[in-house]
Amino acid sequence: MVGDASKDAAKKNGASPSSPAKSSGGGSAGDDTSSTGPTEDKAGGSSSGGETGGSGEGPSGSGACKTSQLAFSTSNGAGQGSILVNMKNTGSAACTLNGFPGADLSGADGTLNASRTDLPATPVSVKPGQSAHFSLNYTPNESGGSGVTFDSVVVTPPNETHSQTLPVSVNLAVADNDSSSVTVDPVSAG
Template sequence: MRAHRLTFAALVVAAGLSLTACQNDDDAAGATDPSSASSASAASSSGGGSGSGGTDQDSGKGSDGKGTAAPADSGSGSGSGDSGATPKCTTDGLKITAQDGFIEGDPEGSVVVGLTNGSGADCVISGFAGVDLKTNAGTISATRKGEPGDPYTLRNGKEIDFYVSYPLNESGGSGVRITGLVVTPPNETKSVTLDWPGNSSLPASDGSGPQVLVGPIGSAGQGG
């Protein structure tokens, strides 16, 4: 009976030593092999790198660090911001005429200048035309009066007008004789010289009297 008890006790001790050895082996493996922890850390770091690329995109930058905002003229398809817009009216595309617009009783003389689009396509016009009166005493440049309207699309074959006003010569003298009207369309440098359709002279002046004035495009007539 004593022998059996000793054998059982020996078995219990052996089993305990075996379990302790297994546990110590597992602990040692965890202490000497940090691959599992470092792998998790590396995975987290990799995720952060991908996120930083997203941050570049959110801030308007691409992979090269430069802005990726579309240029203002990207809709044109050719790099020119106005390639798809209606072109401006040019001197060569306009037929320019002038007629007397004076109405009896008015304190000033008036000439209506008409601009007819003969270019074959619609064009845009706005602002003031340049107006000069050629006289026997030299050139007199008209002074702008009024506020220009918004840019106006002048359809092919249609006309738009503006006025030129000038002081009447009521002095009884010969005054300053007008020999021609020079018109330069807005934003153009090429001029057209027309016959002057109004009164033949201006009152002689030292510059302190009434001026020759020009109204903005569309200031006379209805246009079209």
């Protein structure tokens, strides 16, 4: 019976990624750090992609960053319940990340779309070799139950349609397993 409840809860998507939600704070994502390069870029991608708009990369190299020119990695966030997703410009020209990325947690029991926080988004220019990042925030499972575990996050940079899948380990309580319990911040420099 509990297994059925966790599967049903894991498939619940709740609010759309474009609706604002309060950030659940920072936290540790565990000790695992992962990194993937631009060659693992996947077409089609996440339904919770970034804001629309932006231009292709022009002669000055200041266009929107493409998934294919970014290397992705994860690291521990500010505290328990936070993962930093880092995006390094591996291209030969500067590009811009502006807005909220799409972030979908995925696991054996389903997919959960992260909701956007109410933090303001500002354009971030990323020179070759430099990185930008965003925080994926969640409420860790402290219920004493097994909860629902997600083992990957599908990231779609702002203004892009191609996604990158990264390994993570996120466990949510069954009752908290909706999109309001997982939030994504806008892209920041650094």
